[in-house]
Each structure stands twice: as structure tokens, then as C-alpha cells.
Amino acid sequence: MSDPSLLDVTGLSVAFGSLKALHRVSLAVRPGERFALLGHNGAGKSTLFRTVLGFVSPASGKVEVAGAAPGSDKARRTVSYLPESVAFPKALTGAELLAYFARLKGQTPKSAMPLLETVGIADAANRRVGTYSKGMRQRLGLAQALIGRPELLLLDEPTSGLDPISRGDFYAILDRLAGEGTAVVLSSHSLTEVEARTDRIAILSRGRLVAEGSLAELARAAALPVTVRVKAAAEDAGALHARIGGRRLNGRSVELDCAAGDKMAVLSRIAALGDVVADIDIDTPRLDDVYRHFSGHSAGGEA
Amino acid sequence: MKATLNRIAAVTAIEIRLSVRNRWVALSTLILVLFALALAFLGSGPAGASKVGALTLTAASLATLSVYLIPLIALLLSYETIAGEVERSTLPLVLATPVRRFEVLTGKFVGHLSVLTLAIVVGYSIAALAVVAVHGADLHGALAWARLIATGVLLGAVFVAIGILVSASTARVGTAAALLVGIWLVLIVLYDLALLAGLIVDDGGFFTKSLFPALVIANPGDAFRLYNLAALEGSAPVAGIDGLARSLPFPPSLALAALAAWLAAMIAAGLWRFQKVRP
Missing domain, CATH: 3.30.70 (Alpha-Beta Plaits)
Known part of the structure; x- marks a missing residue:
């Protein structure tokens, strides 16, 4: 491996009309790293995700996913994404939805089913999503993201609205994945919960990366x-x-x-x-x- | 290629499953059965002992009714398909996987059209069998029903494609629904009224002779009805705009070509719009 980072963002600027959503953002995420993206609403977290997925084209700068262009086949196989507040069709069951996404990702539905166990909703596999609690829906979303063992997980505010126990479970799963080499990039408003659970933190403010590093590094830089x-x-x-x-x-x-x-x-x-x-x-x-x-x-x- | 087909099949399967769960399959089939049966036995249909078979007569009146019902059901099945995914945030999730946009759209189109085809085939077959059971069968009538079902599916395909185009053109389900009602009203109801008004004002002049037939055939609903009525070759009573079926200045197959052209254009427009959707 000549390039150790899975996600490479260099001097990325994204504009929507006159609005500068991202301005010269650079960051890199390595395998096995847990990376938190912080910022208030509109700071550019979701835009960064959507650029990494290839939905949005940069005005300038470059994004590489495992050395490939965003949206390319290789990049799509590398990345899994969980959007903020995703609402699956209520009439389908968890198992049906998981099978659907497995097929879209070129995996057999059967190979994906153990993931329901991984995220702890195997009991509810054959129940309609309409009957799921918020935490269970989020777990289903995570199970979906884990299909095919992606190398890079992009999770947009994955724990917002979860109760503390679900949140703890959620992070425990992420810890395990990171231990197996998956790079996890997640965004959050919830600052304290990220603290103990991530290796590196980047803070976005109005489209600019204002700080990046481990919590200790950030604290030192802030000289608090x-x-x-x-x-x-x-x-x-x-x-x-x-x-x-x-x-x-x-x-x-x-x-x-x-x-x-x-x-x-x-x-x-x-x-x-x-x-x-x-x-x-x-x-x-x-x-x-x-x-x-x-x-x-x-x-x-x-x- | 195999991966593409697999992904299209996955989208088709999930759309069909959703339609079954949401009772769209049962509902659209039921609607078509009920209306077809009502036309066959309650309407002006085969009451008198005319030389035309009962089967043919109901096929003729059903051709007229289908112009209203099939597009409406097709639009209802499809208008939510992309706008709904945008609203629920499932579209970015889907498009982050290796699936291509044309695969998503193709899968959705085939899924919705399968549901509609099932409803048309089952609904109209039940009605046809009921008519046969009561009035007896004849070859001419059976052919008319076969034509009706086949072209009904084609008409449905056009409106499923229109529904998908509408859905890809707006990020809101509510907007898509409003557009759907508007499109149905204009294409199916107001268009014919405008043509009739034109005929009355024009009173047999240039409009009536040259423009009118082209305008009729340019509308997918009218093209469908015209083809079916013209194919009956004067054996069924027709009225209004459909009088044209008797004096068509071109072969009826041109009406089918018009439907096919609509279908191709709507699918192309839907693909184009969907490429521009930013998830």
C-alpha cells in the first residue's frame, strides 16, 4: 500500500451558487481510525459526506476514496453511508430491506442476515419497520451500512435522538469495526459522546476546518x-x-x-x-x- | 451486465413488494374489476339483441373508460417513487451503493408496470369471463378484449413513465401529487373538451380536416381509444371525438406508434431528470 489513507480530502471547496458550503478543507482518514466531524447545522458536515459519495462536485480541490474518484465503482464498494434521519418504508420488514440493500451491493441476501444479529435486532427481523423504535431503525441503518464489509463508513449524525443505552451499543459496534480495520467517519452535534469514542476530531465551522487532531491535541491547541x-x-x-x-x-x-x-x-x-x-x-x-x-x-x- | 440485471431486479422486486404491502395491487385490481363489471352489466352495454356480440360492445365501452382509469392508476402507482425516497432520505442511501441511476429508474418502471399489468390482465379477464358466462363468446369480441388489454398496458406504461418523470422533477411528494392531478386533468379531460370546442367553433373547416386528427392521435389517451375503436371496424356505436375512428385519415397502427413515441419520450425525459436529481 503506497497510500495508507482510505479517505483523502485535499483543499476541497464546494459552492452552491454564491454560498460557500466548504472552503479549502483538507483531511485524511486511515484504516481503523474513528474520526469525528463536528460542527453546528450548516457547518458543512453533510456536504462533505455528499462530496465524498460523489453526489456533489467540488468547485476546487480533490477527494479520493481508496485512491479512486468519488462515485466510481471502486469508491462505492469502499464506502458505506448512513444518512441523517433515514426513514425506511414502514411496510417492509427489516430482513426485506437488508436483503434489498445486499442485492444492490452485489451481495447475497443470505450473507447479510447475520448483520441483524450484529446490531442486535435479529428478533425483529420479520417485523415491519413501522413497528420499530427509533433506536431499532438506526440499528437497521447501521446493519445496512455494514453489508459487504465496507472499508470506510460514513455516518451522518448516527446517534442523534438515541437513548444513552442505544447510543452506547451503537458505539460499541463501531469500536469493534474499527478494531477490525474499518475507518469510521461520523458527524455529530453531541460533543461529549464523541470524546471517548473517537481517535481524531475535526471541527467544521461555516465550511472551514477550524481544528483537527485528537482531543488532547485540540485541547493543547486551544490552550484551555x-x-x-x-x-x-x-x-x-x-x-x-x-x-x-x-x-x-x-x-x-x-x-x-x-x-x-x-x-x-x-x-x-x-x-x-x-x-x-x-x-x-x-x-x-x-x-x-x-x-x-x-x-x-x-x-x-x-x- | 449480470450485475446490472441483478440490481434492476432487486429494485423491481422491492417496488412490487411495497405495492403488495400497501395494498396497491389489490386495490387497483379491484377497481378495474368493479368498473369493468359495472360497464358490462349495468351500463348501456349488451342489452338489446344487436348483431354485434356482447363481448365486443363491452370492449368498446371499456376502451372509453380505460382512458380515465388506467392513467389514473398508473400515476397513483408511480408519482411517489422518487420524490418519496428524497423525502425519506433513502435515495442517498440507495445511490451510495454501486447501483446506477438508470438501473434504479428501470427497476422502478418495470415494478410499477408489473403491478399495473397484473391489475389490468386480472381485472379485465374477470370481467370478460363474466360477460362470456352470461352472453356467450365470439372470436371477434375475444380479439377486441385482447387488443384492449395489450394496448391498455401500453397506455399504462406511458403514464407510469409520466409519473416517474413527475416524481423525479420535484423533491416533494405533495408537489408530485398536485402535478399528477393536473396532468391527468389536462391530458385526459380538458384536452378532449378543448378539441370538441375546436370542432364546434370550426364547423368542418381546416381545423377539423387537417389539425384535429393529428391532435387526437398526439394525445396518448385518445390514441389508445382511437386505436381500439377503429379496430372494431364500425361494429360498435361511437360518439363525440371518437367519430374520428370512422374517418381516420391514416392507418390505426399510427395511433400505436404515437403511444410508443410517448413512452420513449417520457422514459428518456425521466432518465434525464433523474440524472439531475441531487440526493
């Missing part, structure tokens, strides 16, 4: 402070405050911010205080904070 909350042993926050500074929270606790790089130094200073300290809480910046930091920068003009 780590917050350390120290609880005094003897309800004597005053004494504690006098020795380490920061903000007094109440009678017992003191809170201080420090740069991510200084965290260890601060902690060892606190640890050196010995008995004065009862407990320490460390608040590292969450993805929500990082996301707000990055998307806030370039979306400043928006109300």
Missing part, C-alpha cells in the same frame, strides 16, 4: 486551562488559599487554573502540602469547551 479543585482537610480554606492561591469556592475548597503543561508541577506542589489537603478534583477541558473555543472563533459574527 486545567482546573484543579482542592478541598482543605480542616475546613480551613483560608490557610489553603494563602499557600496555593487561586479562588476560594466556599469554606472548604479552593479552585485554581493552570496551563495543561503546568499540571504536574501544580499537583506536586499541592501534594507537598500533606495533611492540609483532603481531596483533589481535576477538571480537564471537555470537548464541549474545546468545541466552543474553536467554533466560537470563526462563528463570532453569527447570532
Whole structure:
């Protein structure tokens, strides 16, 4: 393999009339990687997906799927797609729909049926989709996307509207797939849920890629402070405050911010205080904070 | 090639299955059976002892009724086919697979037309058998029914293609439905009224002699009816525009050619429109 990435987006710009939906976006996704695409509505996530699928032509720049052009036979065999809020015909059963998509993908219906087991709706295989819950429909959508073992999964807000348990199950399946080498690209509004579940995060804002990297990298780039909350042993926050500074929270606790790089130094200073300290809480910046930091920068003009 | 056929077959199969589930198959068959039987036994049909067979007479009146019913059922079967997938977001899902757009469209066309063909064949055969059971059979009448069924399928194919074109031209099912009603009204009802008005105003002049026959045959519904009535060779009573069937300035087969031309044009237009749909 000369080119290790499955998805290569270079300097991609897409325009709808005068609206610039994407502006010079570049990113690459490797096999086995879980890649999250974040951004608010209209930031360009769906447009990026649709360009990768070949539905939309770039104004400039290039997209390659496993080295092939979007929409080409090779690209179509490589990619599987789950659109946002897909509504399957209610009158058909899960098994019928899965068989249909298997045939469109050149697979036998029989070979696809175990996927219903994989996503946990085998019991409902012969029930009409109209009777499915939102979570079950989404699982069916995922089963459909898994037909033929695609190398690249594009999931457009796959977990929006799912309850926490379904969402957890959903991510567990994605983790397993990534472990087997499938590259997973998913978009989301739901920042906190993506955090623990993806290797790399890209943030789109108004069609521009404003940040990209692992959560730690993003947090470092955003230079958001780590917050350390120290609880005094003897309800004597005053004494504690006098020795380490920061903000007094109440009678017992003191809170201080420090740069991510200084965290260890601060902690060892606190640890050196010995008995004065009862407990320490460390608040590292969450993805929500990082996301707000990055998307806030370039979306400043928006109300 | 084999992959293409497999994918077309997959689309056709799912469309037929959907029509069965949504009771479109049962409903359209039932409608055609009921109307055909009503015409055969309640209408002005074979009451008197005329020298024309009962089978022929009902075929003639059914040709007129079919012009209203078959296009309507064909449009109802097909208008939602693409707009509905756009609305439900299943179209991007389908088009992300290796399936080609012309394969999707072909599969849908064959699927809808299969359902319609089944309804026409079953519906009209039941009615024909009922007429035969009561009034007896004759070869002339049997041929008229065979022609009626075959050309009815052709007429249906034209309107399935029109329905698909409409569906590919709008991203909203509601818009497609409104367009469908409009198209049916214009092509099937208003067109004939306009022609009749033209005949009355013109009173046997240039319009009546030169333009009118061409205009009649240019309309798929009229072409269908004209062909069937002309083929009866004056054995059945005709009225209104259909008087033309007696004085056709060209062979009736031209009416069939007109239907085929409509079909080709509508399929081509549907393919062209569908290529432009952005999922």
C-alpha cells in the first residue's frame, strides 16, 4: 500500500451558487481510525459526506476514496453511508430491506442476515419497520451500512435522538469495526459522546476546518486551562488559599487554573502540602469547551 | 451486465413488494374489476339483441373508460417513487451503493408496470369471463378484449413513465401529487373538451380536416381509444371525438406508434431528470 489513507480530502471547496458550503478543507482518514466531524447545522458536515459519495462536485480541490474518484465503482464498494434521519418504508420488514440493500451491493441476501444479529435486532427481523423504535431503525441503518464489509463508513449524525443505552451499543459496534480495520467517519452535534469514542476530531465551522487532531491535541491547541479543585482537610480554606492561591469556592475548597503543561508541577506542589489537603478534583477541558473555543472563533459574527 | 440485471431486479422486486404491502395491487385490481363489471352489466352495454356480440360492445365501452382509469392508476402507482425516497432520505442511501441511476429508474418502471399489468390482465379477464358466462363468446369480441388489454398496458406504461418523470422533477411528494392531478386533468379531460370546442367553433373547416386528427392521435389517451375503436371496424356505436375512428385519415397502427413515441419520450425525459436529481 503506497497510500495508507482510505479517505483523502485535499483543499476541497464546494459552492452552491454564491454560498460557500466548504472552503479549502483538507483531511485524511486511515484504516481503523474513528474520526469525528463536528460542527453546528450548516457547518458543512453533510456536504462533505455528499462530496465524498460523489453526489456533489467540488468547485476546487480533490477527494479520493481508496485512491479512486468519488462515485466510481471502486469508491462505492469502499464506502458505506448512513444518512441523517433515514426513514425506511414502514411496510417492509427489516430482513426485506437488508436483503434489498445486499442485492444492490452485489451481495447475497443470505450473507447479510447475520448483520441483524450484529446490531442486535435479529428478533425483529420479520417485523415491519413501522413497528420499530427509533433506536431499532438506526440499528437497521447501521446493519445496512455494514453489508459487504465496507472499508470506510460514513455516518451522518448516527446517534442523534438515541437513548444513552442505544447510543452506547451503537458505539460499541463501531469500536469493534474499527478494531477490525474499518475507518469510521461520523458527524455529530453531541460533543461529549464523541470524546471517548473517537481517535481524531475535526471541527467544521461555516465550511472551514477550524481544528483537527485528537482531543488532547485540540485541547493543547486551544490552550484551555486545567482546573484543579482542592478541598482543605480542616475546613480551613483560608490557610489553603494563602499557600496555593487561586479562588476560594466556599469554606472548604479552593479552585485554581493552570496551563495543561503546568499540571504536574501544580499537583506536586499541592501534594507537598500533606495533611492540609483532603481531596483533589481535576477538571480537564471537555470537548464541549474545546468545541466552543474553536467554533466560537470563526462563528463570532453569527447570532 | 449480470450485475446490472441483478440490481434492476432487486429494485423491481422491492417496488412490487411495497405495492403488495400497501395494498396497491389489490386495490387497483379491484377497481378495474368493479368498473369493468359495472360497464358490462349495468351500463348501456349488451342489452338489446344487436348483431354485434356482447363481448365486443363491452370492449368498446371499456376502451372509453380505460382512458380515465388506467392513467389514473398508473400515476397513483408511480408519482411517489422518487420524490418519496428524497423525502425519506433513502435515495442517498440507495445511490451510495454501486447501483446506477438508470438501473434504479428501470427497476422502478418495470415494478410499477408489473403491478399495473397484473391489475389490468386480472381485472379485465374477470370481467370478460363474466360477460362470456352470461352472453356467450365470439372470436371477434375475444380479439377486441385482447387488443384492449395489450394496448391498455401500453397506455399504462406511458403514464407510469409520466409519473416517474413527475416524481423525479420535484423533491416533494405533495408537489408530485398536485402535478399528477393536473396532468391527468389536462391530458385526459380538458384536452378532449378543448378539441370538441375546436370542432364546434370550426364547423368542418381546416381545423377539423387537417389539425384535429393529428391532435387526437398526439394525445396518448385518445390514441389508445382511437386505436381500439377503429379496430372494431364500425361494429360498435361511437360518439363525440371518437367519430374520428370512422374517418381516420391514416392507418390505426399510427395511433400505436404515437403511444410508443410517448413512452420513449417520457422514459428518456425521466432518465434525464433523474440524472439531475441531487440526493
